[in-house]
Amino acid sequence: MDSSQLRAACEQRLALLELPHRFGTQQLREAVAALRGKPIVFRQLPADADSSTPCGIRVETPSADLLFVEQGTSAAHQMHILAHEISHILCNHPGSLALGDGVAESIGFNPTLALRMSGRTTYTxxxxxxxxxxxxxxxxxxxxxxxxPSPRPARADERWDAIFS
Known part of the structure; x- marks a missing residue:
């Protein structure tokens, strides 16, 4: 698929969410959860996570999609990592992390509960x-x-900085 076809496919996926003109994290989470039929849960990666742990991880379970994001990075970077992991969900990617890699255990997750996992590392x-x-x-x-983006949006639904509430 060439870059223009890829962009068109991504724009179609985004349009399916029927998000308002401007939206925040909560609206995005709710739209994806409604499409998937299960909640999207945001979590921070443990501060003591191994340095080989990706900065973002998606864990799909039968009952929820869990998105883990690195704590030690900027809020803007955290938001992009979340958008990236949500994108894996929207694209129905099979996942790039093997459950035996030790990543699930390093984030305190039982790997037997995961259907698939992906981690934000490279773009190859x-x-x-x-x-x-x-x-x-x-x-x-x-x-x-x-x-x-405003660091203090006027409306709560425009917020992208309170993702772990």
């Missing part, structure tokens, strides 16, 4: 490039017509 695969492009489109739509 088609799935990672697709997730990264869709994450970029999500963030562009979230901040549409704004030069810079």
């Amino acid at each position: 695969t088609a799935d990672e490039r697709e997730a990264e492009l869709l994450a970029t489109l999500i963030r562009q739509r979230a901040y549409r017509e704004r030069l810079h």
Whole structure:
């Protein structure tokens, strides 16, 4: 798939969510959860996670999609990591982390509960490039017509900084 076809496919996936003109993390989470029929749960990676642990991890279980994000990075980077992991969900990617890699245990998750896992590390695969492009489109739509996202949005539904509440 060439880059224009990939972009068109990502834009179609984003359009399926029927998000408002500008939206926040909660609205994105609710739209994806409604599409999937199960909740999206945000969690921070443990501060003592192994240095080989990806900065973002998606764990799909039968009852929820869990998204883990590195604590020690900026809020803007955390938001992009979340958008990237949500993109894996929207694209129905099979996952790139083997359950035996020790990653599930390092985040305190029982690997027998996971259907599939992916981790945000590099962009050498088609799935990672697709997730990264869709994450970029999500963030562009979230901040549409704004030069810079406000650190203190006027409306609660525009917030992207209170993701772990």
